[in-house]
């Protein structure tokens with residue numbers, strides 16, 4: 001295999017996702033049949049900031065989950081820096097960090113600082129240095145006061161920020177974030193947006209916050225499992241508004 005090349009970006013090669021019939025579905029309903037939740041899609045994402053927008057259930061999370069191998073394409077392939085997300089899933093995950101909408105889906109350790117430490121395991125072998133680095137990572141977000149708290153006792157927004165610190169501590173080259181501001185108040189949303197702006201890595205994020213989407217270099221509009229618009233932020237947001245509020249694309 002050739003050495004992975006970040007310049008190759010994140011590529012979808014006719015990637016599609018088909019889900020089997022739901023055995024509990026009402027006979028005759030859409031769920032009782034095999035359903036294509038992402039139609040074959042070919043894309044090369046190299047821009048620093050890529051936003052994905054679209055209605056609930058349109059396929060945004062499905063698209064994002066393909067990037068770090070959380071979902072497998074039913075047809076076609078997805079590659080990150082030339083690495084296949086199925087065949088080379090471990091190498092892909094060393095390159096792609098994933099921030100879930102629900103932070104409890106990714107916080108593994110019960111105590112905040114321990115969760116951040118877990119992300120630093122590969123880079124900080126020595127325990128005391130790892131603890132120090134984890135505390136510093138929390139402090140960069142003004143979250144040092146949460147270090148000793150149980151992740152279960154945090155508010156949703158606090159948890160979301162801790163999950164972000166943990167993901168960033170792992171230092172992957174690509175960050176995929178699924179609605180990272182959903183649980184955040186106005187101030188923390190602004191903080192997260194500033195953090196995203198300053199990150200050196202490529203960030204691919206789904207959001208319902210159109211102001212946040214407007215900051216992206218490229219925006220994909222997803223509708224019923226298809227990318228119906230791909231381009232500059234303002235034009236993409238206009239296309240989505242027309243689609244959602246009437247008037248067609």
Ligand SMILES: Nc1ncnc2c1ncn2[C@@H]1O[C@H](COP(=O)(O)OP(=O)(O)OP(=O)(O)O)[C@@H](O)[C@H]1O
Pocket residue numbers: 019037054055056057058059060061062063
């Ligand atoms: N594993 C699965 N099995 C069956 N259906 C699924 C599966 N994953 C997703 N779906 C369906 O695929 C469609 C797209 O889901 P997806 O989560 O990608 O939407 P979304 O655009 O992220 O929506 P939201 O804005 O609500 O987060 C939905 O109808 C969802 O119910």
Ligand SMILES: [Mg+2]
Pocket residue numbers: 060061062178206
């Ligand atoms: Mg989603």
